[in-house]
Amino acid sequence: MATIKPSVPKGTRDFSPSEMVKRNYIFDTIKSVFRKFGYQEIQTPSMENLNTLTGKYGDEGDKLIFKILNSGDYLAKVKPEKLSPDNSNGLISEISEKALRYDLTVPFARYVVMHQNEISFPFKRFQIQPVWRADRPQRGRYREFYQCDADVVGSESLLNEAEFVLIYNEALSKFGLKDFTIKINNRKILSGIAEIIGKPELIVDMTVAIDKLDKIGLDGVVKELVERGFTETDIEKLKPVILLEGSNEEKLESLKGVLQTSETGLKGVAEIETIFNYVSALNAEILSSNRRLELDITLARGLNYYTGAIFEVKTNEVAMGSIGGGGRYDDLTGMFGLKNLTGAGISFGADRIYDVLEELKLFPESAEETTKVLISNFDPEAEAYALPVLQQLRAEGIAAELYPSSAKLKKQMGYADGKNIPYVILIGSDEIQSGELSLKDMKSGEQQKLRIEEIIKKVKH
RNA sequence: GUAGGUAUAGCUCAGUUGGUUAGAGCAUCAGAUUGUGGUUCUGAGGGUCGUCGGUUCGAGCCCGAUUACUUACCCCA
Numbered sequence: 431m432a433t434i435k436p437s438v439p440k441g442t443r444d445f446s447p448s449e450m451v452k453r454n455y456i457f458d459t460i461k462s463v464f465r466k467f468g469y470q471e472i473q474t475p476s477m478e479n480l481n482t483l484t485g486k487y488g489d490e491g492d493k494l495i496f497k498i499l500n501s502g503d504y505l506a507k508v509k510p511e512k513l514s515p516d517n518s519n520g521l522i523s524e525i526s527e528k529a530l531r532y533d534l535t536v537p538f539a540r541y542v543v544m545h546q547n548e549i550s551f552p553f554k555r556f557q558i559q560p561v562w563r564a565d566r567p568q569r570g571r572y573r574e575f576y577q578c579d580a581d582v583v584g585s586e587s588l589l590n591e592a593e594f595v596l597i598y599n600e601a602l603s604k605f606g607l608k609d610f611t612i613k614i615n616n617r618k619i620l621s622g623i624a625e626i627i628g629k630p631e632l633i634v635d636m637t638v639a640i641d642k643l644d645k646i647g648l649d650g651v652v653k654e655l656v657e658r659g660f661t662e663t664d665i666e667k668l669k670p671v672i673l674l675e676g677s678n679e680e681k682l683e684s685l686k687g688v689l690q691t692s693e694t695g696l697k698g699v700a701e702i703e704t705i706f707n708y709v710s711a712l713n714a715e716i717l718s719s720n721r722r723l724e725l726d727i728t729l730a731r732g733l734n735y736y737t738g739a740i741f742e743v744k745t746n747e748v749a750m751g752s753i754g755g756g757g758r759y760d761d762l763t764g765m766f767g768l769k770n771l772t773g774a775g776i777s778f779g780a781d782r783i784y785d786v787l788e789e790l791k792l793f794p795e796s797a798e799e800t801t802k803v804l805i806s807n808f809d810p811e812a813e814a815y816a817l818p819v820l821q822q823l824r825a826e827g828i829a830a831e832l833y834p835s836s837a838k839l840k841k842q843m844g845y846a847d848g849k850n851i852p853y854v855i856l857i858g859s860d861e862i863q864s865g866e867l868s869l870k871d872m873k874s875g876e877q878q879k880l881r882i883e884e885i886i887k888k889v890k891h
Numbered sequence: 892g893u894a895g896g897u898a899u900a901g902c903u904c905a906g907u908u909g910g911u912u913a914g915a916g917c918a919u920c921a922g923a924u925u926g927u928g929g930u931u932c933u934g935a936g937g938g939u940c941g942u943c944g945g946u947u948c949g950a951g952c953c954c955g956a957u958u959a960c961u962u963a964c965c966c967c968a
Binding site: 755781844 | 924925926929961962963965966967
């Protein structure tokens with residue numbers, strides 16, 4: 431058999447030990463904050479029934495779902511006329527009935543509907559699992575990546591939104607990030623604006639265009655608005671809103687003026703004010719610190735199922751896209767037959783956070799240590815002597831290993847070095863006779879003879 | 892879907908107007924050093940130059956096709 435060049439599928443990655451230490455640090459930190467705010471963890475299968483997923487993400491999204499080919503002779507029952515080259519879409523349902531999950535929100539909605547009798551609402555769940563998208567990979571964008579979602583269903587209270595702000599603030603602060611901005615907007619404000627200019631049906635086109643303001647500038651946005659069917663007069667009305675500046679309070683005040691004839695728009699403004707009030711009562715520092723929480727009218731996010739608050743989080747210390755986002759969506763579970771259940775949720779972009787922490791060198795050093803002690807292996811006699819020592823160390827909760835063969839000491843030391851092991855115990859005939867083992871500190875290079883009890887004490891600290 | 896870029900040792904990459912036997916660093920292994928790593932020195936192994944075809948006396952280099960990877964756009968996290 432010809433050997434094949436080993437590789438992983440496009441857009442996927444291996445995670446080596448040193449990366450896993452850091453990734454787990456990120457996941458554990460986020461989890462601890464989620465738990466602290468009362469969210470409980472669930473997991474759902476990697477694959478869902480295809481019909482659970484199709485139609486939930488729009489036409490573009492459906493194309494990006496990884497379908498799983500049926501097992502067995504999957505073409506046997508397909509009628510020959512369905513096999514024509516222009517019938518790929520029609521064929522999918524015949525040869526595929528399962529697909530990899532595309533996000534965590536739809537499987538969660540499915541979960542809520544299926545388990546509604548066991549769940550007491552409001553239900554606060556978090557979920558950290560990989561999702562798959564058949565997208566074209568590029569920088570910071572993968573075909574397999576992890577989402578860290580926290581959602582609450584069955585609670586309309588804006589306290590939830592306020593707590594999301596606190597969660598972002600606490601988690602990102604724990605990572606050591608100092609300068610980040612939690613941007614907030616409200617879908618109802620955007621609806622109101624579309625209403626005021628008399629084009630409510632074009633709200634999605636409007637949001638997609640103005641969302642790009644900081645990327646393509648005002649001229650670019652205007653150009654895109656024209657392409658999407660807005661007139662010059664529409665745009666003149668839009669401009670002052672898009673370019674709104676000042677403090678959160680000032681923005682809210684001017685919005686109240688602009689939106690005074692739009693009931694929906696004013697409701698959005700009121701919601702934002704309520705959220706700010708909650709945040710201020712919970713942690714006044716967030717509102718007082720510069721730019722930490724910012725009302726941004728141009729924030730739209732592509733997802734058009736948001737109905738209330740919209741969040742996006744960016745770090746200002748590194749040039750990087752958003753590292754988190756979320757919002758409120760009414761009727762999450764309607765598509766599965768459970769009506770009138772509102773939900774709100776947020777997500778952390780773990781892969782991007784990883785890149786940010788790496789660039790700012792914010793990973794704690796302790797996260798890099800693995801084995802604490804390596805016992806060298808001189809010969810069978812020393813090995814036999816070392817076995818109970820090894821067990822003793824482990825019984826004390828010390829990560830320890832015995833080099834598995836009596837290789838040259840140089841190789842054993844090199845092993846400890848490459849694995850970043852801070853201590854090596856050397857056991858030879860002298861040590862066996864005296865019962866005092868040589869403990870070498872790999873950082874300082876110092877070595878001393880100690881009894882096992884003393885070693886445990888020293889290594890444990 | 893649209894438009895670029897790249898493909899040479901396990902990894903990162905050099906490779907002159909096309910010219911003999913294709914190189915470096917890192918990594919690996921061995922030795923200097925039979926009880927001591929990270930530094931140093933010496934040596935070794937490791938290549939169908941992505942694949943197929945074309946031009947040429949001669950191709951890693953030029954041309955065409957193909958595949959893989961990659962970057963940007965659309966969209967998204």
